[in-house]
Amino acid sequence: MRDTSATERSRPDLRALFFAFSTVGLSGFGGVLPFARRMLVEERQWLTAEEFNALLGLCQFLPGPNVVNLAVVVGKRYQGALGAVVAPVGLLAGPMLIVFLLAMLYDRYGSLPLAQGMLRGVAAVGCGLLFAMAWRMGLAIKGKALFLPFSVLVVAAIAWLRWPMPWVMLLGLALAGGLAYIRLGRS
Amino acid sequence: MIVVALFLEFALLSFVAFGGATALLPEMHRVVVESRHWMDDATFTHLYAIAQGAPGPNVLVVTLIGWHVAGLAGALAATVAMCLPMSVAIYLLIDRWEGFAGARWQKAISLGVAPLAVGLIFSGATLIAQAAAFGWAAWLIVGATVLVNLKTKLHPLWLIVLGGVVGLSGWV
Numbered sequence: 001m002r003d004t005s006a007t008e009r010s011r012p013d014l015r016a017l018f019f020a021f022s023t024v025g026l027s028g029f030g031g032v033l034p035f036a037r038r039m040l041v042e043e044r045q046w047l048t049a050e051e052f053n054a055l056l057g058l059c060q061f062l063p064g065p066n067v068v069n070l071a072v073v074v075g076k077r078y079q080g081a082l083g084a085v086v087a088p089v090g091l092l093a094g095p096m097l098i099v100f101l102l103a104m105l106y107d108r109y110g111s112l113p114l115a116q117g118m119l120r121g122v123a124a125v126g127c128g129l130l131f132a133m134a135w136r137m138g139l140a141i142k143g144k145a146l147f148l149p150f151s152v153l154v155v156a157a158i159a160w161l162r163w164p165m166p167w168v169m170l171l172g173l174a175l176a177g178g179l180a181y182i183r184l185g186r187s
Numbered sequence: 188m189i190v191v192a193l194f195l196e197f198a199l200l201s202f203v204a205f206g207g208a209t210a211l212l213p214e215m216h217r218v219v220v221e222s223r224h225w226m227d228d229a230t231f232t233h234l235y236a237i238a239q240g241a242p243g244p245n246v247l248v249v250t251l252i253g254w255h256v257a258g259l260a261g262a263l264a265a266t267v268a269m270c271l272p273m274s275v276a277i278y279l280l281i282d283r284w285e286g287f288a289g290a291r292w293q294k295a296i297s298l299g300v301a302p303l304a305v306g307l308i309f310s311g312a313t314l315i316a317q318a319a320a321f322g323w324a325a326w327l328i329v330g331a332t333v334l335v336n337l338k339t340k341l342h343p344l345w346l347i348v349l350g351g352v353v354g355l356s357g358w359v
Contacts, residue, residue: 026242029344031209058284061297063204064273065246072274073281084278088270095243096250100262102237103254110233114355121354122236123315124325125346128332129239130209130312135337138305147302154306158213159313162221165214169203169303177299184291184298 012046012078018090020044021071025091026098032091033067046074067091143183150176189225189257190264196223197249197268206304208246208269212311215252216318225256228318235315240347246270324358 012020020039027035033056040047047055059069068088075087109115141147154172157163196218204211212235219225226234234255238248246269253265287293319325332346353359 025244028244029239029242029347031207032242032244054284054288055281057288057297058277058281061293061300062273062277062280064201064277065204065207065244065270067244068246068270069273069277072277076278076281081278084274088274091244092246092266092270095241095247096262096266099238099241099243099247099250100254100259102241103251103262106233106237113357116229116233117357117359118351118354119233119236120319120325120359121328121350121352122240122347123232123319123350124321124328124354124359125332125343125350126236126239127312127315127319127321127325128329129336129343129346130212130308130315131329132333132336133209134305134309134312135333137301137308141301141305142298147298148305150299150302151306151309154303155310155313158307159310162217164217165211165307166199166203169205172303172306173296173299175299176302177295180298181292181295184295 012044014079014082014086017075017079017083017087020046021075021087021090022094024067026094031067033070036067036070040074046078146179146183147176190260192223193253193256193261194264194268197253197265198272201269201272204269204273205300206307208244208249209311210304210307212248213307213314215249216314219252219256220318226252228320230255232315232319240351322359328353328359 024032024035024039037052041049041052055070055073056066059066059073062069068091071087071091072084075083075085077083079086106115138148138151150172154168157168158165200211200214200218203214216231220228220231234251235248238245238251241247246266249269250262250266254262257264316329321329328350332350335341335346336343
């Protein structure tokens with residue numbers, strides 16, 4: 001099995017890690033995960049498709065920005081602790097510079113009616129994209145009759161009652177995760 | 188020290204960020220607008236809109252919030268706070284991960300988190316609509332966006348550009 005591992009095929013240095021993840025970071029709007037997959041699996045072949053899926057599983061299992069977590073893992077794998085710093089920094093540095101520029105423009109011109117109108121238009125689209133994303137993720141859930149009520153409870157607790165999210169997540173994870181645990185035992 | 192407060196708030200948030208920064212929108216709003224009063228509703232929605240129009244990972248909305256609250260130091264503090272705790276956790280966990288893979292408790296958590304993330308993202312959408320005090324024109328855009336995004340393969344960036352142009356006209 002060892003010879004099929006992507007580790008054997010190529011071993012990027014720190015510079016390659018930095019620039020490869022920079023490209024990924026600057027490629028996508030509203031999330032760059034698909035670009036990370038294309039770079040890691042198809043273009044550079046630093047990971048096999050199976051390795052990517054397994055790592056993504058862990059990155060999505062843990063909280064936090066998934067693609068940053070993924071960069072940490074890939075960086076560590078090829079260049080140890082230094083790689084685990086360089087890869088996520090590469091991922092974030094370019095987009096952060098652009099965001100700083102936009103933030104400065106906003107500081108200066110954000111109060112103009114024209115800018116406010118434009119941002120309201122973009123916010124409306126962003127809001128629609130969130131609804132669409134929730135819909136799509138809801139469709140992908142296994143055991144909808146059992147688990148979708150938890151989505152409704154979260155909306156009630158967060159959007160309506162405005163409960164603090166850490167408590168809602170702890171309680172929700174205990175209930176929904178507990179239910180899933182029992183269900184997994186039966187099948 | 189506002190930078191320290193930013194760091195601590197976002198480090199705490201990072202522990203519950205299942206589903207990434209997008210799922211955190213409602214809680215970020217609760218913390219920075221309602222509880223800390225670091226910005227008003229309109230500014231929050233503006234920053235969200237800017238993050239939508241910029242390339243990069245979703246976590247950059249955190250960078251923008253940090254910038255608005257405390258400039259460059261705030262932007263760096265908020266971003267690092269958001270990324271660092273789980274990056275360290277995954278750095279330490281990754282070598283043991285193979286041992287857990289497929290364990291019942293691990294599958295149960297993955298299954299259990301999914302519906303919660305759906306609820307969080309839906310809440311984020313309602314919250315943006317509420318904070319921006321959308322009128323009928325904005326709701327029309329929201330509806331059209333949902334339809335186009337679900338029914339076609341059009342890249343969301345085109346919708347964002349279109350939304351900006353319509354917004355420039357002052358109707359939204």
